[in-house]
Amino acid sequence: xxxxxxxxxxxxxxxxxxxxxxxxxxxxxxxxxxxxxxxxxxxxxxxxxxxxxxxxxxxxxxxxxxxxxxxxxxxxxxxxxxxxxxxxxxxxxxxxxxxxxxxxxxxxxxxxxxxxxxxxxxxxxxxxxxxxxxxxxxxxxxxxxxxxxxxxxxxxxxxxxxxxxxxxxxxxxxxxxxxxxxxxxxxxxxxxxxxxxxxxxxxxxxxxxxxxxxxxxxxxxxxxxxxxxxxxxxxxxxxxxxxxxxxxxxxxxxxxxxxxxxxxxxxxxxxxxxxxxxxxxxxxx
Amino acid sequence: xxxxxxxxxxxxxxxxxxxxxxxxxxxxxxxxxxxxxxxxxxxxxxxxxxxxxxxxxxxxxxxxxxxxxxxxxxxxxxxxxxxxxxxxxxxxxxxxxxxxxxxxxxxxxxxxxxxxxxxxxxxxxxxxxxxxxxxxxxxxxxxxxxxxxxxxxxxxxxxxxxxxxxxxxxxxxxxxxxxxxxxxxxxxxxxxxxxxxxxxxxxxxxxxxxxxxxxxxxxxxxxxxxxxxxxxxxxxxxxxxxxxxxxxxxxxxxxxxxxxxxxxxxxxxxxxxxxxxxxxxxxxxxxxxxxxxxxxxxxxxxxxxxxxxxxxxxxxxxxxxxxxxxxxxxxxxxxxxxxxxxxxxxxxxxxxxxxxxxxxxxxxxxxxxxxxxxxxxxxxxxxxxxxxxxxxxxxxxxxxxxxxxxxxxxxxxxxxxxxxxxxxxxxxxxxxxxxxxxxxxxxxxxxxxxxxxxxxxxxxxxxxxxxxxxxxxxxxxxxxxxxxxxxxxxxxxxxxxxxxxxxxxxxxxxxxxxxxxxxxxxxxxxxxxxxxxxxxxxxxxxxxxxxxxxxxxxxxxxxxxxxx
Numbered sequence: 001x002x003x004x005x006x007x008x009x010x011x012x013x014x015x016x017x018x019x020x021x022x023x024x025x026x027x028x029x030x031x032x033x034x035x036x037x038x039x040x041x042x043x044x045x046x047x048x049x050x051x052x053x054x055x056x057x058x059x060x061x062x063x064x065x066x067x068x069x070x071x072x073x074x075x076x077x078x079x080x081x082x083x084x085x086x087x088x089x090x091x092x093x094x095x096x097x098x099x100x101x102x103x104x105x106x107x108x109x110x111x112x113x114x115x116x117x118x119x120x121x122x123x124x125x126x127x128x129x130x131x132x133x134x135x136x137x138x139x140x141x142x143x144x145x146x147x148x149x150x151x152x153x154x155x156x157x158x159x160x161x162x163x164x165x166x167x168x169x170x171x172x173x174x175x176x177x178x179x180x181x182x183x184x185x186x187x188x189x190x191x192x193x194x195x196x197x198x199x200x201x202x203x204x205x206x207x208x209x210x211x212x213x214x215x216x217x218x219x220x221x222x223x224x225x226x227x228x229x230x231x232x233x234x235x236x237x238x239x240x241x242x243x244x245x246x247x248x249x250x251x252x253x254x255x256x257x258x259x260x261x262x263x264x265x266x267x268x269x270x271x272x273x274x275x276x277x278x279x280x281x282x283x284x285x
Numbered sequence: 286x287x288x289x290x291x292x293x294x295x296x297x298x299x300x301x302x303x304x305x306x307x308x309x310x311x312x313x314x315x316x317x318x319x320x321x322x323x324x325x326x327x328x329x330x331x332x333x334x335x336x337x338x339x340x341x342x343x344x345x346x347x348x349x350x351x352x353x354x355x356x357x358x359x360x361x362x363x364x365x366x367x368x369x370x371x372x373x374x375x376x377x378x379x380x381x382x383x384x385x386x387x388x389x390x391x392x393x394x395x396x397x398x399x400x401x402x403x404x405x406x407x408x409x410x411x412x413x414x415x416x417x418x419x420x421x422x423x424x425x426x427x428x429x430x431x432x433x434x435x436x437x438x439x440x441x442x443x444x445x446x447x448x449x450x451x452x453x454x455x456x457x458x459x460x461x462x463x464x465x466x467x468x469x470x471x472x473x474x475x476x477x478x479x480x481x482x483x484x485x486x487x488x489x490x491x492x493x494x495x496x497x498x499x500x501x502x503x504x505x506x507x508x509x510x511x512x513x514x515x516x517x518x519x520x521x522x523x524x525x526x527x528x529x530x531x532x533x534x535x536x537x538x539x540x541x542x543x544x545x546x547x548x549x550x551x552x553x554x555x556x557x558x559x560x561x562x563x564x565x566x567x568x569x570x571x572x573x574x575x576x577x578x579x580x581x582x583x584x585x586x587x588x589x590x591x592x593x594x595x596x597x598x599x600x601x602x603x604x605x606x607x608x609x610x611x612x613x614x615x616x617x618x619x620x621x622x623x624x625x626x627x628x629x630x631x632x633x634x635x636x637x638x639x640x641x642x643x644x645x646x647x648x649x650x651x652x653x654x655x656x657x658x659x660x661x662x663x664x665x666x667x668x669x670x671x672x673x674x675x676x677x678x679x680x681x682x683x684x685x686x687x688x689x690x691x692x693x694x695x696x697x698x699x700x701x702x703x704x705x706x707x708x709x710x711x712x713x714x715x716x717x718x719x720x721x722x723x724x725x726x727x728x729x730x731x732x733x734x735x736x737x738x739x740x741x742x743x744x745x746x747x748x749x750x751x752x753x754x755x756x757x758x759x760x761x762x763x764x765x766x767x768x769x770x771x772x773x774x775x776x777x778x779x780x781x782x783x784x785x786x787x788x789x790x791x792x793x794x795x796x797x798x799x800x801x802x803x804x805x806x807x808x809x810x811x812x813x814x815x816x817x818x819x820x821x822x823x824x825x826x827x828x829x830x831x832x833x834x835x836x837x838x839x840x841x842x843x844x845x846x847x848x849x
Binding site: 019020021022026027028029030031033034230231232233272 | 490496497499500506507508509510511512513514515516517518540541551665672673
């Protein structure tokens, strides 16, 4: 009997693994973000940029340091650097201490798992793999950004237009993506909104970055807030140099957004196989 | 290069060790090398081979010592011979394992091949002639807690050429378990019963990360498709025999699995396989039937072709050795088919009217595969059924489309002590869907073979004549009638020489090509060397319903096989 019980241990885990069953109403979900409306292109790109994803959370006691580093690098690199603060993991779970302000998004959480961002603060730079890992410590952000700017191939430009449509409470984004060389792999486009200037509580253990153990009036910048599309196919298979894709997206703006004037739209395109960010651009509203 | 040096070292150690034994164990192994030199031939469509010479080779080394065994296989495709996927290019050790038994447990670490039941939900195997190898890499545990009970557990990923499957979640992680109970072994009172009964059940779950998938509806609106990340499949089976009678039945069901083969539909799949047999002296009868509905089961949802198959769905058609009978082979239609096969073998007794002095063997075979009934659901996407259930199907209703049908008769007759004859006739109805020509006209073929082997003291002479008669001439893949003649002379069981000509005399639209081939070979013990020169037509070879295209070639082909 003992042997039988031990043997059944081989089988029982499968009862838990089982299989996923997608309910009818979840199989196909209408995506309201694609539109035929358009807005003029006003942000024309002509240079390779780097996307810094700062994985952070209000409970992370060293994250004020990383936020300061991101601000410093923004000043240093100017338009060549686009910053997106992704509040995620257990460090971002709201509580009464921070007034239950929740900056988490389901896609931000998914990225944190996918790219191994569990120990915060940490960052991704163009979702490039550095050795075996995607993550880069904030102390190395500067040197790696410089390296990427020096060495990345300029595959495409993302030209942008954006307008806030107050009546509908929506942001309309138009993108014109032009390939500058032949590219063999499917690419995916991501359109998100980040908001700056949000005041809130940030735990902190480093006196040089603010009061300890918490900063009650910390200013959160570049906070990932909304998305239009995540990993939506832009090009399929091989794409010839000179190919241009024009798309339009609508984003709902609800009461989560505190000040629309402090929002900007970030658009980035990734390689569907390597996940690497091929190009990024941003436009202020 | 490091792997190559490692392999050569192991081989050298192993060869010397086989004579002496090593640490009280035993080392065995085998080796095969195929070398091809083909030249461009625009008439038969043989492509230019830039490398001039192509080579496939492999060597297995197996060490066994009591309940412990370990082994490895080195493979080299430098570069792959024609018809093998170029992704095989390279050399290395794709297969290595260590295994031991202790008490009621058997543990295998590394690579392994395994099959649950008839393979309807899980079969990991290698078929070298198809260039197919879906060896598992991971862990397998087999428990035999009581006599008559076997429980297996597996976890791992499948091989795909030389790809680093562990570095990407795009390659599915396979978890599975199988349990089999033999009542005769388990219950003492039934040990000597003439009725033998065993039951089995298995379950497989594949985890594969799902990236968002978007589809555009007919009205231009956009939908996001939610894909299941854990795909499950289960099966139940029984094996019963009573004296000369036997029954093998298995039913399998697969959960939602939108994939590239089924067009990303959510409909669950199922399969049933039943085989009943009667076997007595001089008489064998086997009747088989199956139904498959949406049972492509791969460990990567975007994969098409032969690689990364998790399950195995056999074709219920006769496997032919004569080349013209295998010209239009059947390929299992994994998205839906119903098939039946009847096999009868009867041996007329010696010294009877039909048996003659040495007896006569008669084999009859009938097989037929049809589509299944499918009623499409309403499409959402433009031009496809993506994101829907695809269709509904009445379980026992056949569809309108015939895929394959064959009537086959074979007579084997030993005429004298020295002369043996084999005759075969077949009438085949072939749907070109197996060649990827869905919707095109069928091929109807009468095929004949006469095969005579004459013993000449220590030598033997074999003559073979085959004829394929068909009116279908479509140019590319149906080229009218063929005739083939073969002469083969074996000298003392060591040397052989052979000449073959396959002539496409009925081709209406292209040159009537002679596909001649001359071959010679030598056997000594477990070593065999053969070399051939000639033309090979392009076509398809199928083994167990799994097929691969073989391109035309014109040139030399040499093979060395060896084992120790």
